[in-house]
Amino acid sequence: MHETDMTKALILTVKDWYHSQPDKPKIEKIHLIVGQFTCVEPVSLQFAWEVQTQNIFLAGVELVIKETPLIAFCHSCQQEYQPEIGLQYSCPDCNSPMEDIKSGRELKIDRIEYSSTNNLKGCGGEQPFAPTDKCIGGSRTDPN
Amino acid sequence: MHQTFDAALEINLLHANQEGADHNRQHFDQWGITCLNIMSSPGAGKTVLLEQTLKALKNKFKIAVIEGDMTTELDADRLRKYNVPVIPINTGRSCHLDSKMVAGGIHILEHQYNPTDFDLVFVENVGNLVCPAEFEVGEHAKIALLSVTEGEDKPLKYPVMFQEADCLLITKIDLAPYLDIDLDRITENVRQMNPQVTIISVSAKTGEGLEEWFAWVSDRIK
Ligand SMILES: Nc1nc2c(ncn2[C@@H]2O[C@H](COP(=O)(O)OP(=O)(O)OP(=O)(O)O)[C@@H](O)[C@H]2O)c(=O)[nH]1
Ligand SMILES: [Mg+2]
Ligand SMILES: [Zn+2]
Numbered sequence: 001m002h003e004t005d006m007t008k009a010l011i012l013t014v015k016d017w018y019h020s021q022p023d024k025p026k027i028e029k030i031h032l033i034v035g036q037f038t039c040v041e042p043v044s045l046q047f048a049w050e051v052q053t054q055n056i057f058l059a060g061v062e063l064v065i066k067e068t069p070l071i072a073f074c075h076s077c078q079q080e081y082q083p084e085i086g087l088q089y090s091c092p093d094c095n096s097p098m099e100d101i102k103s104g105r106e107l108k109i110d111r112i113e114y115s116s117t118n119n120l121k122g123c124g125g126e127q128p129f130a131p132t133d134k135c136i137g138g139s140r141t142d143p144n
Numbered sequence: 145m146h147q148t149f150d151a152a153l154e155i156n157l158l159h160a161n162q163e164g165a166d167h168n169r170q171h172f173d174q175w176g177i178t179c180l181n182i183m184s185s186p187g188a189g190k191t192v193l194l195e196q197t198l199k200a201l202k203n204k205f206k207i208a209v210i211e212g213d214m215t216t217e218l219d220a221d222r223l224r225k226y227n228v229p230v231i232p233i234n235t236g237r238s239c240h241l242d243s244k245m246v247a248g249g250i251h252i253l254e255h256q257y258n259p260t261d262f263d264l265v266f267v268e269n270v271g272n273l274v275c276p277a278e279f280e281v282g283e284h285a286k287i288a289l290l291s292v293t294e295g296e297d298k299p300l301k302y303p304v305m306f307q308e309a310d311c312l313l314i315t316k317i318d319l320a321p322y323l324d325i326d327l328d329r330i331t332e333n334v335r336q337m338n339p340q341v342t343i344i345s346v347s348a349k350t351g352e353g354l355e356e357w358f359a360w361v362s363d364r365i366k
Contacts, residue, residue, distance in 0.1 A: 002239055002275035009160050017153065028148060032157070039274045039304050040157075086301050089337040097339040098307075107157040107278070111150045 003044035006107075007052050013109055014058065025114040029062045036085060037070040037104035070104030161279055164243030168282025171250055175259040178364050179267060181281055183305055184289035185298075186271030189315040191219045192348040193289065193357075194266055198226035200358050205263040205365060210249035212241040212270045219268060229257055240275035241267065243282055250282075263365050273298065277305035285310040285364055292320045296329040299337070307337045311344065311360055318347040 014030060034040050042065045049063045073080050074091040080102060083089040089098040156162060172179045182190050198207060208229040213219040220232040231249045235241060246267060253259050267283060269276040277286075288309035290298055293316060299306040306312065312334055320327060331343055342360060346353035 002278065005238065005240075005242065005279075006157050010157055012160060013153070013155055013157075017151065025149070037304065037307075039278045085303070089300070089303065097335055098337045099339060109153045109155045109157060111152045111154075113148055113150055115148050 003040060003048045004052070006040060007045060007048040010049070010109065011052060011056070011058065014112065017112060018057070023116060025116050027058065027061050027112055027114045029064050029113040031064045031066065031110040031113065033066050033068055033106045033108045033110050035068045035070065035104040035106040037101065038107050040107060042067060066110070068103045068106050071102045072098045073100040073102050075100065158278065161243050164247055165280035165282045168243055168247055168250055169284070171254070171259075172265065172282060172284070175262065176366050177259065177262050177265050178285075178366055179265045179281075179283045180285050180287055180361065180364065181267045181269060181276075181283035182287050182289065183269045183276045183309075184271060184291070184315075185273040185294060188271070188289040188291040188294065189348055190268050190271070190289055191222055193313065193315065193346070194223055194268060195226065196348050196351075196354055197266070197358065197361065198223065198228055200354070201264075201361065202226055202228055204362070206261050207264045207266065208253055208257070208262055210241075210246060210253075210265060210267045212245070212268055229253070235270055239270055239272045240279050241269050241281055242279045246281040264361070273302045273305060277308055287311045287313060289313045289315050290330065291316040292323055292325045292327070292330075296326055296333060299330065299333040303337055306334050306341075309334075309338060309341050311342045312338075313353075313357060314343065314345040316347060316349070317345045317352060318350045 014027065018024065018027065034042055034045070045065060046063055053059050053061060070083050070085055071080050072083055074094065074096050076094045076096045077091060081091055083098055090096060169179070182194065184190055194209060201207060208231065209223050211220040211223065211230055211232045212235050213232060217232055220230045223230045231252050233241060233245045233249050235245060267281055286309050288305050290312065292314060314327065314330055317327070327345065334341060334343065344353050344356045344360065346357055348354070
């Protein structure tokens, strides 16, 4: 599924960021914002993340996904409303079509949580995450 | 002690794809090409529509097709009969085309043909109602197909593609009399989320609606 490709893109972006950091920090969590009016399924994204990062420098890094609801703004009624995905998108009060989406289309890497390794010898001196045994397929190599 | 920091990135997850798409579009613009991205669920009639379109417009415009058939060259072979360049993209297991794959097609167009000769490039996306909608490839317009056999509720259930479409083709309308399908209902459902979309009902079999489609395409040409 396309979550695999999105995860690839995510890893590349994080890699770019990582290499732009002079002191190669220890990444702990990646925070994503995923709107409910997108084609992305958070569960699939989590799964793809675990699979694709298991043998690279991001192994064990937690992916935190915050979902945002679909919120539209009706210009006739001058109010926001929450369309019912799968059922109705037009304004429940006046039936105007959904034109102005305020939230729900986000697909964003919000922020990276990291700890500095400045005062540690080399990289990966500290391991805040014990390797989980949730990993799927293949053997997990040591994240160091 | 352990101190954590935050780096605010605020980067779109599809940032790289979007950049690639913009780059592709620059190439098209520079060559004076209009690119149309054709999307639908499997079997809604993309290839048949393209066959009809090539037949009708290939003498009027210089056309090429970038073909995103997943594993086979079946669709590409069908389109080659019309003597236009058909560039197959190997999408592997992917459920959609992305801008990088299409860039591969553009590269071939650039090196094996004279790209400035072309007016129009159709991209036939992988048959899938969900994923292609999130991956822009550098198109100037998105065309979504929905065949009457799929049911009027599909735009409600798979809204993103229909919300993004510039043109919706309701295909296979020759079959409508045999089905319990309410064509007005499809239109209503799509307009709920995309009031501006051009909606054309077509049958590649009887030819109904095709002139209107050809006119819509011709209007997009630079
Ligand atoms: N009756 C009827 N059948 C059609 C029409 N358009 C397409 N079909 C049939 O629908 C089937 C699928 O058509 P294709 O053009 O291969 O569909 P597609 O969207 O390209 O399919 P994929 O590329 O595999 O996703 C074929 O058997 C076509 O003959 C139409 O207007 N009327
Ligand atoms: Mg096809
Ligand atoms: Zn309203």
